[in-house]
Amino acid sequence: MTKSYRSKILLGLTIAFGLSTTGWAQMMINGAGATFPYPIYSKWFDEYAKVDPSVRFNYQSIGSGGGQKQILAQTVDFGASDGPMSDDNLAKAPGKILHIPTVAGAVVLTYNLAGNPSLKLDGEAVAEIYLGQIKKWNDPKITALNAGAKLPDQDIVVVHRSDGSGTTFIFTDYLSKVSAEWKQKAGNNTSVNWPSGIGGKGNEGVSGQVKQTPGAIGYVELIYAVQNKMPYAEVKNSAGQFVKPTIESVTAALATADIPDDFRFSMTNAPGKDAYPIAGATWLLVYQQQKDAAKGKKLVEFLKWALTKGEGMAKDLNYAPLPDDVQQRVLKRIDEIKT
Amino acid sequence: MYRSGLPLLINVLSFMAVAASIAVGERSVQARMASPSRFGDKAFEWLTLAMALVVVVLITLIGWQLWIGSSVAIKKFGFHFLVTSTWDPVAEQFGALPFIYGTLVSSLIALLIAVPLSIATAAYLTELAPLWLRQPLVSLIEMLAAIPSVILGLWGIFVMIPWLRDYPFPFLKRVFGWTPFFSGPIYGPSMLAGGIIIAVMILPIITSVSREILRSVPDLQREAAYGLGATRWEATRIAVLSYAKKGLFGAVILGLGRALGETMAVTMVIGNTPQIAASLFKPGYTLASVLANEFTEATTDMYLQALFEIGLVLFGITILVNLLAQLLLRTITTASTTRAVQ
DSSP: OOHHHHHHHHHHHHHHHHHHHHTOSOEEEEEEEOSTTHHHHHHHHHHHHHHOTTEEEEEEOOOHHHHHHHHHTTOSSEEEESSOOOHHHHHHSSSOEEEEEEEEEEEEEEEOOTTOOOOEEOHHHHHHHHHTOOOBTTOHHHHTTSTTOOOOSOBOEEEEEOSOOHHHHHHHHHHHHHOHHHHHHTOOSSSOOOSSOEEESHHHHHHHHHHHSTTEEEEEEHHHHHHTTOOBOEEEOTTSOEEOOOHHHHHHHHHHSOOOTTOOOOOTTOSSTTOOSSEEEEEEEEESBOSSHHHHHHHHHHHHHHHHTGGGGTGGGTOEEOOHHHHHHHHHHHHTOBO | OHHHHSOHHHHHHHHHHHHHHHHHHHHHHHHHHTOTTOHHHHHHHHHHHHHHHHHHHHHHHHHHHHHHHTHHHHHHHTTHHHHOOOEETTTTEEOOHHHHHHHHHHHHHHHHHHHHHHHHHHHIIIIISOHHHHHHHHHHHHHHHHSOHHHHHHHIIIIIHHHHHHTHHHHHHHHHTTSGGGOSOOOSOSHHHHHHHHHHHHHHHHHHHHHHHHHTSOHHHHHHHHHTTOOHHHIIIIIIITTTHHHHHHHHHHHHHHHHHOOHHHHHHSOOOOOOOSOTTSOOOOHHHHHHHHSTTOOSHHHHHHHHHHHHHHHHHHHHHHHHHHHHHHHHHHHHHHHHHO
């Protein structure tokens, strides 16, 4: 290494150090939370770096529980969660927290049956399978929904997520809506007291279990089933139609779901004949009153970009974008963020 | 090699012991040299003492933090937490018994499988194996310890469980199906599968430590046994294994410490169902697994408190098991010394 080269590096370092101490460095906006939307969020942050190079995002996918905790503790600039925050948790916040829905996804029922027959299920059947009441594949309640299909006289091996997850939240939210017995016996949370079945860790754990076990049924995210070419069932929605889980049928569910003004909504069992019933949105959590004006301004700019340009990238990553009218409502809410 | 794989507690305990013995040894040397005014020696003594204290403080802080984090749950559930079996995050009813049971049973299965295998391997490596074979075998065993836990878990799901389900499990059911331990339907993910994967993970550490211990047995022992006309088996059993009993027991305890805290791989194969079932084919759950599974998405306070209390219970069990082991070790040692004197 020549002397002049070395001094150039030294000069560079000095300049870099000088810049960073005088505040010319990139602004860093920190976020943490849900793992489900992590692929699209990281895509957004990547693309947004080209739009506004002065700001960088650092997102840690530590889970929805962590996201809610950190935004409450104000250790991050925004949180992310697969379920809306409870009233109890919101009451703990030092300021008003806004829920910004970003994208939605479906939870599908995947199964392992010889010959991969197509399968149709309704809410009642799914609930009774997971309650451990329907034990065989050729139970009349299942065969009645699948006229013509030959279902074997085989034990159903029920598989569920063992880790707390937004996927489980959406799935048990649906079951609680369609089955009073489920609501009373197990209820709705990121993890519940399962009446039956074995637990697999993560989407990969459940799908691994299902793939390995003849007669198994499990629930995973749509993206996961599509990427792994696993069969999944059509589910009867509240309009009485059997609907295949797709990005379109999830967006259809979003369009017909009852969305209140605070955006803390559940879109499972949504009305509408094209709506797939087991689906859920994911949210970013931000304070209405931003503490740091400069950061807050950049965050608002990003959110606006995400809800318009960003939504266009959702389909490529197998997420369902928000319908136009919901987008408009969310954008209006973003305008209310004060910096 | 094996130090890196040990759970914190064991590391901490052994470190404490080493640091303390250094401090004590230092003092006695000083007494003998009768020159207590030398600053360097004093400084060294204080330094090592401080090191030893850091560890004590660390362990106390961990325990304290777990206690604080779970104080509300402890107040609410009291002793029931340890003896009830419901784990219901929706109704916020929490009991840790199935997890405690699962942790102890899976570790016990692991020890039952790994201990004979490891000690036999160590005995072969030090006593019987041809010299050219020893180093390659040792390297292979140490490589097993280097496999990340999550990789073993994936291997467990996709290779071990299907194989267990198709061959060894039906065989066990045919032969021992009349006992409650091997009855009932076979799914694959089960307490037994969890125990087996832990056995794979603690095998290298028990083997390595046992090998070091057997190697440290003086050759005089073996020569004496052969001199008395012992066969190879007799020499190994009486002169080597029996001589090294205490050390081998220590190796097993190191393995047990790791087994109790093993998380990722177990979580992936044990089936994660909080139940207490006699049949080892039924899925189970461990303390470490429920923490790994549910901590990230726990949003309500009581739920988090209960998970913290699970951590506290695991912490307590690990300490308790280690203390018991120390006691047992002392009993064994005293017994053998007495016999030697007689």
